[in-house]
Amino acid sequence: MSTTAFSRNLLDRLLKADEVVAFTGAGVSAESGVPTFRGTDGIWSKFKPEELASMEAFMRNPALVWEWYAHRRAIIGDVRPNAGHEALARMEPLFSRFTVVTQNIDNLHRRAGSRRVHELHGNIERSYCMTCLKQAPGLDLPERGSIPRCACGGVIRPDVVWFGEMLPEEEWEASMAAAGRADVFFSIGTSAVVYPAASLPYAAKRSGAYLVEINPEPTPLTPTSDEYLQGPSGSILPELCELLVSSRGGKR
Ligand code: BJW
Numbered sequence: 001m002s003t004t005a006f007s008r009n010l011l012d013r014l015l016k017a018d019e020v021v022a023f024t025g026a027g028v029s030a031e032s033g034v035p036t037f038r039g040t041d042g043i044w045s046k047f048k049p050e051e052l053a054s055m056e057a058f059m060r061n062p063a064l065v066w067e068w069y070a071h072r073r074a075i076i077g078d079v080r081p082n083a084g085h086e087a088l089a090r091m092e093p094l095f096s097r098f099t100v101v102t103q104n105i106d107n108l109h110r111r112a113g114s115r116r117v118h119e120l121h122g123n124i125e126r127s128y129c130m131t132c133l134k135q136a137p138g139l140d141l142p143e144r145g146s147i148p149r150c151a152c153g154g155v156i157r158p159d160v161v162w163f164g165e166m167l168p169e170e171e172w173e174a175s176m177a178a179a180g181r182a183d184v185f186f187s188i189g190t191s192a193v194v195y196p197a198a199s200l201p202y203a204a205k206r207s208g209a210y211l212v213e214i215n216p217e218p219t220p221l222t223p224t225s226d227e228y229l230q231g232p233s234g235s236i237l238p239e240l241c242e243l244l245v246s247s248r249g250g251k252r
């Protein structure tokens with residue numbers, strides 16, 4: 001049973017839309033059991049970001065940072081995509097182009113079946129050598145207290161984007177382009193405070209997109225959003241997807 005009141009305007013915009021972007025953050029994976037970063041139960045309530053998610057932190061204590069990523073990889077390996085990820089995957093074929101732009105490193109959008117996914121902050125399943133820059137596929141996670149090394153002798157690091165680091169250029173360019181073309185742009189489960197990713201919804205709106213935010217809590221983006229759907233994405237997205245499928249009928 002649907003509990004969210006979707007506006008006629010949102011439905012009309014979606015029915016007319018060619019291109020839709022879903023920009024996601026840690027909140028979409030919360031209902032799978034992956035901890036978010038900010039907020040009372042978030043990762044940053046126990047650890048300081050600069051102590052774990054920066055090159056300085058890694059250089060200071062690579063074994064500790066690897067231990068943290070090994071712990072998170074174990075959590076992510078044990079969870080499944082939730083109804084929110086699945087609804088986004090079901091929405092993809094309903095539009096000419098539907099792009100997921102995610103800040104998450106957990107791979108859950110792809111595991112749910114989304115195909116056009118841009119990962120802005122990397123992927124926890126990948127690692128690379130800091131010396132020769134080669135990817136280290138199938139890397140066994142290091143024993144507690146040790147650091148994985150490449151055949152060239154270099155130190156291997158997780159392929160994620162830490163504070164002070166540039167975002168992967170191709171993913172960023174493609175995401176900016178998609179934001180610029182979007183008819184409807186969703187910002188889902190993100191506190192919208194980490195830049196440059198957080199600039200995408202504003203860029204989309206400036207280019208004429210209808211901006212919709214889905215989050216149980218308001219964020220700095222909320223006043224700029226055309227519509228704020230307050231609640232968990234694992235409930236709102238399946239309801240929206242169902243409404244869309246039943247309204248489209250045999251349209252596409
Ligand atoms: C639900 C829910 C449910 C709960 N359903 N929703 C001052 C001003 C502006 C910028 C800066 C500044 N000082 C420094 C900067 C730059 C910095 C930055 O933005 N800092 C700000 C935090 C101040 N940015 C960078 O450094 C970036 N690089 C860069 O700028 O390069 C240029 C440069 C080069 C050289 C020198 C300086 C600059 C890189 C940022 C990389 C971010 N990396 C991390 C870690 C990734 C790897 C890992 O996971 O380990 O990315 S940090 C962390 O935050 C992670 C996330 O992707 C990112 C965003 O977090 P997200 O997803 O929004 O999660 P939360 O927890 O914040 O929010 C969850 C939301 O879900 C909440 O709103 C909940 O309400 C909601 N929720 N349950 C729906 N069921």
Ligand code: ZN
Pocket residue numbers: 129130131132133134150151152153154
């Ligand atoms: Zn190497």
